[in-house]
Amino acid sequence: MAKAILAPRDGEAASFADRAYYAIREQIVTLELPPGAVVREPELTARLGIGRTPVREALRRLAQERLIDVYPRRGMFVTKVDVRDLARLCEVRAALEPEAARLAAERATQADLSEFQLLLREVRARRRRDARALIDLDERVHRAIYHASHNPFLVETLEEYYAHALRIWMVALTRTNIGAAVGEHAGVVEAIVRGDGGRAAELMRAHVEAFEAAVRDVLLAN
Numbered sequence: 001m002a003k004a005i006l007a008p009r010d011g012e013a014a015s016f017a018d019r020a021y022y023a024i025r026e027q028i029v030t031l032e033l034p035p036g037a038v039v040r041e042p043e044l045t046a047r048l049g050i051g052r053t054p055v056r057e058a059l060r061r062l063a064q065e066r067l068i069d070v071y072p073r074r075g076m077f078v079t080k081v082d083v084r085d086l087a088r089l090c091e092v093r094a095a096l097e098p099e100a101a102r103l104a105a106e107r108a109t110q111a112d113l114s115e116f117q118l119l120l121r122e123v124r125a126r127r128r129r130d131a132r133a134l135i136d137l138d139e140r141v142h143r144a145i146y147h148a149s150h151n152p153f154l155v156e157t158l159e160e161y162y163a164h165a166l167r168i169w170m171v172a173l174t175r176t177n178i179g180a181a182v183g184e185h186a187g188v189v190e191a192i193v194r195g196d197g198g199r200a201a202e203l204m205r206a207h208v209e210a211f212e213a214a215v216r217d218v219l220l221a222n
Contacts, residue, residue: 098201104148105197
């Protein structure tokens with residue numbers, strides 16, 4: 001069974017606060033907690049089965065990442081989705097994601113390469129997947145590339161921006177050809193496995209820009 005979208009990679013959720021953070025972020029990004037929704041700490045504590053202090057710490061972290069707005073005397077709310085942010089996020093991701101792919105091609109360990117081979121087989125598989133399963137695969141490929149860069153600052157930055165972008169994509173998920181976009185990862189991963197950082201960066205930039213354009217077209221058509 002596939003992991004939930006944006007679930008922590010193995011070994012990442014080391015504390016109760018981490019577990020709360022990943023669980024709440026999952027609900028926000030997948031729109032289970034929709035934009036503008038009131039965030040009630042007691043409800044989250046009860047639903048997650050985690051104490052108030054770790055949940056509070058997780059909410060503070062999500063507020064720092066601009067996924068939650070905090071208003072004194074009013075409470076906490078899931079931030080609104082602004083379609084204009086898609087272009088702004090694309091500017092950042094188009095600069096940083098190719099660099100992550102280039103570094104992954106140069107620095108990938110044997111463990112990283114084994115993971116890439118598994119992901120490559122999954123991307124190439126011709127079985128039918130629903131949109132959520134495809135998004136899950138997209139997320140796992142991107143995060144494997146981030147981590148293979150072996151630059152923790154780059155990993156943290158890209159994971160934050162990926163979460164923001166994914167929340168916007170979810171609005172258009174059923175009307176976007178996510179299958180074609182996920183298929184583009186094959187070329188990126190192949191280049192990384194070959195150690196061709198230049199080609200990996202080139203293909204990653206093209207992928208980021210093409211998918212953002214496709215989602216933007218869907219959102220602006222409404």
